[in-house]
Amino acid sequence: xxFGRWVLAVAKKPFAxxxxxxxxxxxxxxxGSEGLRSPRWSPDGRYVAAFGANDTKLMLFDFNTQKxxxxxxxxxxxxxxxxxxxxxxxxxxxxxxxxxFRVGIHDHKVERVxxxxxxxxTGDPSEWVGLAPxxxxxxxRDTSIQEIYALDWEAP
Numbered sequence: 001x002x003f004g005r006w007v008l009a010v011a012k013k014p015f016a017x018x019x020x021x022x023x024x025x026x027x028x029x030x031x032g033s034e035g036l037r038s039p040r041w042s043p044d045g046r047y048v049a050a051f052g053a054n055d056t057k058l059m060l061f062d063f064n065t066q067k068x069x070x071x072x073x074x075x076x077x078x079x080x081x082x083x084x085x086x087x088x089x090x091x092x093x094x095x096x097x098x099x100x101f102r103v104g105i106h107d108h109k110v111e112r113v114x115x116x117x118x119x120x121x122t123g124d125p126s127e128w129v130g131l132a133p134x135x136x137x138x139x140x141r142d143t144s145i146q147e148i149y150a151l152d153w154e155a156p
Contacts (some may be wrong), residue, residue, distance in 0.1 A: 001050060002030070002039040017050060030061065032068050043085040051076060058090055060105055071103045072110060073151060076128040089113065089127050090136070100129060100137045113137060 001020040017033035036059060038051040048061040049071070058072040058079060074094025081088055087102040098116040103109065115139050130138040
């Protein structure tokens with residue numbers, strides 16, 4: 001099991017990612033993960049994607065090489081792995097216009113998937129973003145008073 005620990009600033013301890021061995025109940029810190037949070041394991045288990053504590057770097061850890069590398073930078077949020085494990089999707093407000101982007105883990109190619117310029121989130125614009133089974137973005141949209149519908153239901 002992989003987890004990040006949320007530590008209050010007053011504790012003066014950096015964030016880090018930890019591995020729990022369920023057979024031995026031993027906890028170990030993932031090498032080089034100090035200052036990182038929000039870990040997401042790749043579908044094949046070879047990689048971990050995580051954010052720097054201030055959400056300005058999307059980092060990738062390779063268990064084979066035991067090394068971290070930066071995939072993206074900016075004001076980022078909500079990383080999600082593609083179903084095939086070849087890309088990491090994330091929300092960004094730094095790529096010119098706000099949007100959902102994906103970055104290839106092998107070529108580091110960044111692609112804009114969806115724009116968020118006209119999207120009305122339910123609250124904070126950094127609200128949850130996920131992926132549907134076909135890797136299309138899922139977001140919480142606020143329709144509040146702008147879209148009111150009336151439905152007539154006829155029971156069978």
